[in-house]
Amino acid sequence: DTAVSQTPKYLVTQMGNDKSIKCEQNLGHDTMYWYKQDSKKFLKIMFSYNNKELIINETVPNRFSPKSPDKAHLNLHINSLELGDSAVYFCASSQIGDAGELFFGEGSRLTVL
Amino acid sequence: EDQVTQSPEALRLQEGESSSLNCSYTVSGLRGLFWYRQDPGKGPEFLFTLYSAGEEKEKERLKATLTKKESFLHITAPKPEDSATYLCAVQAGGYQKVTFGTGTKLQVIP
Numbered sequence: 001d002t003a004v005s006q007t008p009k010y011l012v013t014q015m016g017n018d019k020s021i022k023c024e025q026n027l028g029h030d031t032m033y034w035y036k037q038d039s040k041k042f043l044k045i046m047f048s049y050n051n052k053e054l055i056i057n058e059t060v061p062n063r064f065s066p067k068s069p070d071k072a073h074l075n076l077h078i079n080s081l082e083l084g085d086s087a088v089y090f091c092a093s094s095q096i097g098d099a100g101e102l103f104f105g106e107g108s109r110l111t112v113l
Numbered sequence: 114e115d116q117v118t119q120s121p122e123a124l125r126l127q128e129g130e131s132s133s134l135n136c137s138y139t140v141s142g143l144r145g146l147f148w149y150r151q152d153p154g155k156g157p158e159f160l161f162t163l164y165s166a167g168e169e170k171e172k173e174r175l176k177a178t179l180t181k182k183e184s185f186l187h188i189t190a191p192k193p194e195d196s197a198t199y200l201c202a203v204q205a206g207g208y209q210k211v212t213f214g215t216g217t218k219l220q221v222i223p
Contacts, residue, residue, distance in 0.1 A: 004156070031209075041198060043157070043213040056210055090156050099209040100147040100202060104156030 006091045006105035023091030030096040032074040037088045115140045117214035134186040134217045136201030144206040151198045191221045
């Protein structure tokens with residue numbers, strides 16, 4: 001009964017390709033997030049959705065497009081992948097108003113060759 | 114802009130050797146300070162929320178404290194299973210965004 005699950009766990013792809021990561025939470029939370037963790041372990045927010053509505057979009061290139069079909073799902077599509085996109089992408093969720101008490105998925109490690 | 118600095122970057126302790134991790138922060142109107150634990154290959158796991166200076170929270174061998182400029186995570190008599198990276202994060206008042214530090218990697222040797 002994984003609370004926040006994301007797939008795939010690993011992606012290896014060539015520059016210029018497009019890839020998607022899917023995320024689902026079964027905690028009943030209203031808010032979902034995408035975070036990026038770089039090679040130095042720095043964790044930075046990318047997007048936040050409240051009940052399918054985009055709340056935070058942190059100066060992320062428009063090659064990254066999140067989509068929330070319902071409040072339990074948040075997907076991330078990345079177009080025209082670049083070397084610098086290589087990182088671990090974490091999906092997270094929280095109760096609305098509790099942005100600091102996050103429940104994270106296990107991460108999707110993206111490697112762009 | 115909100116800033117979080119954690120020190121040391123890495124800490125190696127003998128089992129049973131107590132120590133503290135530091136998290137210094139700069140934020141406009143602190144709404145909350147958060148501690149997380151991250152094991153290799155896993156997502157961060159929430160540990161504590163602290164809201165105001167003087168507040169303390171405890172969980173097993175861990176105790177988190179908060180002042181107006183920094184937070185400490187005290188580890189008492191650590192065990193090898195406490196080995197992990199500990200992340201600190203802050204949230205400014207009235208804003209949903211959380212800013213993380215780069216963490217302290219703790220290794221506890223048997």
